Amino acid sequence: MYPGQLNHARGWPAPGIAVRFQYESHDADGQWWRSSVLRQGLFSRLWPVTEQARKPFLYVVVCAAGVAEGVGALITLAQERDWDVGVIATPLATGFLDTAAVEKQTGRVIRSAWRSPGDPRPFPDPDAVVVAPATFNTVNKWAAGISDTLALGTLCEAYGLGVPIAVLPCVSEALAAHPAYQESLKRLRGMGVRFGEHSFGSPVEGGFRWEQALELLDR
Ligand SMILES: Cc1cc2nc3c(=O)[nH]c(=O)nc-3n(C[C@H](O)[C@H](O)[C@H](O)COP(=O)(O)O)c2cc1C
Numbered sequence: 001m002y003p004g005q006l007n008h009a010r011g012w013p014a015p016g017i018a019v020r021f022q023y024e025s026h027d028a029d030g031q032w033w034r035s036s037v038l039r040q041g042l043f044s045r046l047w048p049v050t051e052q053a054r055k056p057f058l059y060v061v062v063c064a065a066g067v068a069e070g071v072g073a074l075i076t077l078a079q080e081r082d083w084d085v086g087v088i089a090t091p092l093a094t095g096f097l098d099t100a101a102v103e104k105q106t107g108r109v110i111r112s113a114w115r116s117p118g119d120p121r122p123f124p125d126p127d128a129v130v131v132a133p134a135t136f137n138t139v140n141k142w143a144a145g146i147s148d149t150l151a152l153g154t155l156c157e158a159y160g161l162g163v164p165i166a167v168l169p170c171v172s173e174a175l176a177a178h179p180a181y182q183e184s185l186k187r188l189r190g191m192g193v194r195f196g197e198h199s200f201g202s203p204v205e206g207g208f209r210w211e212q213a214l215e216l217l218d219r
Contacts, residue, residue, distance in 0.1 A: 064092035143184035
């Protein structure tokens with residue numbers, strides 16, 4: 001359904017790389033709809049104005065690094081800041097998580113695989129995306145535009161959606177020295193992706209700074 005008439009438009013100070021404008025309009029039945037237009041001039045999906053009362057939705061993409069077991073701390077911090085959180089884990093990352101605890105905390109299933117055609121979309125569109133921890137593997141594949149896991153597909157698409165993306169890499173110094181990784185960082189930074197400090201150690205040794213992901217979104 002598309003609006004018959006544009007009644008109102010106002011700037012939307014969305015953080016991130018894309019300037020978005022929000023439009024409200026009503027259809028012939030008098031139902032009000034709201035949509036946003038991305039920088040590229042494309043309409044995102046339309047939704048009834050009444051649904052807009054929902055909390056902003058944060059995708060937390062989790063990769064298969066040792067610190068992933070502590071992602072509950074990030075979810076708590078995000079929920080304290082009034083984010084509704086959905087976790088998308090790489091297939092290997094599910095083995096690093098207490099999946100039952102994370103699902104209880106978010107009130108949603110952890111997504112790791114694509115849905116079947118015809119199934120409803122399990123999560124709303126994201127208002128922001130955090131990748132924490134981000135692995136060497138996922139950072140390189142994401143920068144190369146590879147989309148062979150749901151996590152990677154989500155990250156590749158997030159750029160086009162124009163939502164802010166914050167990354168906390170957990171990559172050893174030896175791996176980070178690889179030229180391909182340095183090229184990946186350069187490319188992603190050029191796309192507006194916000195990187196926190198690199199963490200090289202275990203959660204105990206390194207003190208993984210989960211809160212940094214949310215600080216990056218506040219910029
Ligand atoms: C116990 C353990 C800890 C790991 N920690 C890291 C890490 O901190 N950073 C990293 O880039 N890879 C780490 N790896 C290797 C990744 O799990 C591996 O590269 C995997 O392919 C990443 O998959 P993903 O990017 O799809 O999550 C670790 C592997 C194991 C078994």
